[in-house]
Amino acid sequence: MVSIAPAALRELLGRRAGRAAEPLGDWADLSLRPDPMPAAVLVPLVDHGASQSVLLTRRTDHLHHHPGQISFPGGRVEPQDLTPVFTALRETEEEIGLHSQHVELLGALPDYLTGTGFRVTPVVGWVRPPFKLRLDAFEVAEAFEVPLAHFLDPANHQRHSIEHEGLLRHFHAMPYQGYYIWGATAGILMSLYHALGDMPNER
Secondary structure: OOOOOHHHHHHHHHHHHOOOOOOEEOOOOHHHOOOOEEEEEEEEEEEOOOOEEEEEEEEOOOOOOOOOOEEOOEEEOOOOOOOHHHHHHHHHHHHHOOOHHHEEEEEEOOOEEOOOOEEEEEEEEEEOOOOOOOOOOOOEEEEEEEEHHHHHOHHHOEEEEEEEOOEEEEEEEOOEOOEOOEHHHHHHHHHHHHHHOOOHHHO
């Protein structure tokens, strides 16, 4: 069982935000990527008291980008969006009906560059039940929770590589009960894993 304190995680993310760091990504040579499109996702940590879970979605199969894949709620930054945080909260409400009033913002993880040309800002939010989701049937096939402990166990971490259009692409995977969680979603979860590794007294 894993339990973390939101105040401690907020403090940690605040300290890490001050570090100069290159964005993470799933390409062997990020310098070969074209100018990426800005995007943001919410990493919702659902508080169940003695433990936490991660709220994820499965995208519908007909979408142009990442059809059928497991993802965080989120999307591209629109011109009217003031900040990536605004984007993450707006997209979360549009996709799964989770209003920002249920989300306590804790900070952000390092940006992540995807193979499909997006620079994703992962915004970490603390969500306390009860809440009721309302899925956008066009974009979201289902929403589900995975125990945070699953992602923090190194035994569940996989690393793979493929060659795509002459470039070597590395990606993480963390399968869970029939859900194949991989790519940017798993990469962001690995970033969360490393961040929580700086909180030895919280786990």
